[in-house]
Amino acid sequence: xxxxxQLVPIKSKWNGxxxxxxxxxxxxxKGSDWLVMTLIWIGIGNGITALTxxxxxxxxxxxxxxxxxLFLGFFPPIATILVMQDSIVGEKRSGTISWLLSKPVSRRxxxxxxxxxxxxxxxxxxxxxxxIIGYLEFFLLTGELLSLSNxxxxxxxxxxxQLFFIGLTLYLGTVMETPGGVAALPMIFNFxxxxxxxxxxxxxxxxxxxILNQTGNSIVVSIILxxxxxxxxxxxxxxLFVILFLLLAIWKFExxxx
Amino acid sequence: MTExxxxxxxxxxxxxxxxxxQALTNLNLKVRKNSIFGFLGPNGAGKTTTxxxxxxxxxxxxxxxxxxxxxxxxxxxxxxxxxxxxPQNPEFYENMTARQILxxxxxxxxxxxxxxxxxxxxxxxxxxxLEDKANRPIKxxxxxxxxxxxxxxSVIHKPDLLILDEPTASLDPIGRxxxxxxxxxxxxxxxxxxxxxxxxxxxxxxxxxxxxxxxKLVAQGAIQELIAGKEGIIYTVKIKNASERIQKSLLxxxxxxDIQSEISENAQKWYINISDEDQAEKNxxxxxxxxxNVSITEFYRKKYELEDIFLxxxxxxxxxxx
Numbered sequence: 362x363x364x365x366x367q368l369v370p371i372k373s374k375w376n377g378x379x380x381x382x383x384x385x386x387x388x389x390x391k392g393s394d395w396l397v398m399t400l401i402w403i404g405i406g407n408g409i410t411a412l413t414x415x416x417x418x419x420x421x422x423x424x425x426x427x428x429x430x431l432f433l434g435f436f437p438p439i440a441t442i443l444v445m446q447d448s449i450v451g452e453k454r455s456g457t458i459s460w461l462l463s464k465p466v467s468r469r470x471x472x473x474x475x476x477x478x479x480x481x482x483x484x485x486x487x488x489x490x491x492x493i494i495g496y497l498e499f500f501l502l503t504g505e506l507l508s509l510s511n512x513x514x515x516x517x518x519x520x521x522x523q524l525f526f527i528g529l530t531l532y533l534g535t536v537m538e539t540p541g542g543v544a545a546l547p548m549i550f551n552f553x554x555x556x557x558x559x560x561x562x563x564x565x566x567x568x569x570x571x572i573l574n575q576t577g578n579s580i581v582v583s584i585i586l587x588x589x590x591x592x593x594x595x596x597x598x599x600x601l602f603v604i605l606f607l608l609l610a611i612w613k614f615e616x617x618x619x
Numbered sequence: 620m621t622e623x624x625x626x627x628x629x630x631x632x633x634x635x636x637x638x639x640x641q642a643l644t645n646l647n648l649k650v651r652k653n654s655i656f657g658f659l660g661p662n663g664a665g666k667t668t669t670x671x672x673x674x675x676x677x678x679x680x681x682x683x684x685x686x687x688x689x690x691x692x693x694x695x696x697x698x699x700x701x702x703x704x705x706p707q708n709p710e711f712y713e714n715m716t717a718r719q720i721l722x723x724x725x726x727x728x729x730x731x732x733x734x735x736x737x738x739x740x741x742x743x744x745x746x747x748x749l750e751d752k753a754n755r756p757i758k759x760x761x762x763x764x765x766x767x768x769x770x771x772x773s774v775i776h777k778p779d780l781l782i783l784d785e786p787t788a789s790l791d792p793i794g795r796x797x798x799x800x801x802x803x804x805x806x807x808x809x810x811x812x813x814x815x816x817x818x819x820x821x822x823x824x825x826x827x828x829x830x831x832x833x834x835k836l837v838a839q840g841a842i843q844e845l846i847a848g849k850e851g852i853i854y855t856v857k858i859k860n861a862s863e864r865i866q867k868s869l870l871x872x873x874x875x876x877d878i879q880s881e882i883s884e885n886a887q888k889w890y891i892n893i894s895d896e897d898q899a900e901k902n903x904x905x906x907x908x909x910x911x912n913v914s915i916t917e918f919y920r921k922k923y924e925l926e927d928i929f930l931x932x933x934x935x936x937x938x939x940x941x
Contacts, residue, residue: 367735371728380726384712456710463674463704464727465696618637618677 377466378474385478398440398486406433406491407498414502422503423578423586429495430581434519434572437487438526438551444483445527446544448475449534449614459619468615472531476607480527484520492516508587515585518571521599525568526551528606535613568602570595624652627780627810628673630691632682635668635834642668643834645682650827655806657821657842658814659929660831666814667707669831670784673812674704686780700728703773703809707784709765713758717749717768720757721775728776739775747771747801763794770801774809781805783813787820799824822925830932837936838928846923851876852893854903857917859886865910872906874898886916 389395410429414420452458462471492512500506526547533543554569564570571580574591583590628650635643643665650656660666671677673686675695684691686698711720721740729736744750747767752760760768766786773781786802787795795817802811802824815821821828822842829839838845866889869875874895881888893899899920907915 368725368729368731368739371726371730376730377727380723384723388712388714456706456708457712459671459676460704460706460710462676463699463702463706464724465700466727467696616678619671 374467375470377464378470381461381466381471381474382478385474386481389478389482395482395486398444398483399490401440402433402437402487402491403494405436407494410495411498411502422499422505422507423582425499425502426507426582426585427578429499430515430519430572430579430585433488433491433495434522434579434581435551435569437523439548440487441483441523441526442530442544442547442551445479445530445534446540448479448531450537450540450543453538453619462619469611472535472607472611472614476527476531476610479531480524483527484523488516488519488523492519507585511585511587515581518581518584518596521596521603522568522571524603525599525606528603528610532606532610532613535610535617565592565594566598568595568599571599624654626650627652628656628684628686628812630669630673630682630684633669633672633679633684634681635665635672635677636680641834643672646831646834646836648684648829648836648839650810650812652810653806654827655802655811655825656813657825657828658812658831659816659818659821659828660814661816661933664831665834666831667784668834670704670782670812670814673782674699674702701779703776703778703781705766705769705773705781705783705786707788709769711757711765711768711772714756716754716756717744717760717771718753720768720772724772725775743771743775746774746804748797762789763791763797766790766794766798767801770798774805778809781809781811781813783811785815786813787815787817795820818924818926818929828925830929832933832936835936838932842925846925846928852896852899853921854891854893854899855917855919855921856889856891856907856915857883857886858889858907859914859916860910860912861887861889862910862912865907865913868909869906872898872902875903888917890921 406429409432410425413428414425449458452461458471462468492515496507496509496512529547529550530543533546537543551569554567555573555575557563557567558569558573558575564574570592573579577591578586578588580590580593580595582588626649628648630646630648633643633646633648634641646665646669648669658666658669668677672679673684673691675691675698678692687701689698691698715723718740721743722736725736725739729739740753741750744753747770749764749767749771752764757765757768766789770783770786773783783802787798790798799820802813805811825842827839827841828845830837866878866880869878869891874893875891876894877892879890891899891903893903904915904918907913907918
């Protein structure tokens, strides 16, 4: 058929990945989910910081940054877990996963597309937009302009914290069969971290050390303020956990009967 | 014709065990090109397990298979490149429209201009008669519409092999009719392997069948061969005033292999097994009517339905299992 001669068979290994990634992005951005999520975290991160600053005019910039990144580091994993709990399990339960994987797409591509799609969606709304507003907010409230490179490095550190929870819930989605099962462990872990930090040496492996230090500035705040952080090890360990969860999710999913 | 066509699907001792439960045992299947292959079996016989193994959705515990000479486990992606699949209860992203589902499906296989993509989608929408509903979200679709969309997405890339899992199971008679017609149309372009427990459908559209019971293949072959090969040709005769002499004279004929009789409403009912169809057509009735006292109230060649064969094969397998 002449009209179909324009259709060319796809040879690229990445095609299935891009197709699924497109669905993940399209599903999030075409509706109102992204707007609701963004407004919530602007309200929590930027709103609370602004109210605190306006309520206490003598507040200094480091305290404001501490408040902002504490709210943007500690609470957003809850939203991440709630969004991610259904990402794999929902497809398993509805049966769409068998349909999708009957197409010429590898399981690795499926997991990577889910990971990247959800990371882009969540990080943009939870981290990137509030942080951009935060940069302007700090300037407006204090008249001080933060170092852009340091601030971007700070955003990177908060991102790693979120990626930890995205990776963990993604992996658990390949193991568990119910959304509740997926959400329970990361949720408990997120809240338990503040107690776990009191265990000797635990601060070096817990992702919370990136955004909360009970004896001084957290790593993210120190970097933004151009100070020497109390340690850089949690950046490395959390990054390794992110990679580990992704590899585990791929391995588990490739060995699962659907 | 069927015999000369190349083999599309071939499995060797394909087996699957789910945590100690043997779902499929040593399945050896052969499906030839351009056949409509009915894969029969009662619920829980292992039909869906077989289909999932063929598609690489689950891994075999033993044995294996090839589709288009590609290993179903190691080369699953290459296999799926040439296969279209309709799941038993097709589930799609509910907020998407039929048009979006078809576009999404097509883009796993082909790229091209917007116009070329839309043209192919229109062709499929027309084929599955969903043109009017193409832009509505799937969540409002009936079972039949969902099934037709399922078939549409499975053939959008013109696959060489179409695997359908219970394509008519949840449909009303009109929906069933429409899906079976569609399958017949598609046979010209592709090989169709489909599972079902609806025997009427199989007899209507299939040329080859395999019967599965408790995960084991109990019969495989062309439908006509299967039907003819099981009990041979039998003529049923309802006869009055029959003497033993007639029965003896019939049994002298080389082409009559056996006669079984039973009493039925003041008459006898004979089941005459025949080995030569032509001789029976020419001579059987004449031989019966040689005796002037005999009256014949019924005379016909017994016709088998697939259902008879299916039930017999399953019963025999159950007896062997006991």
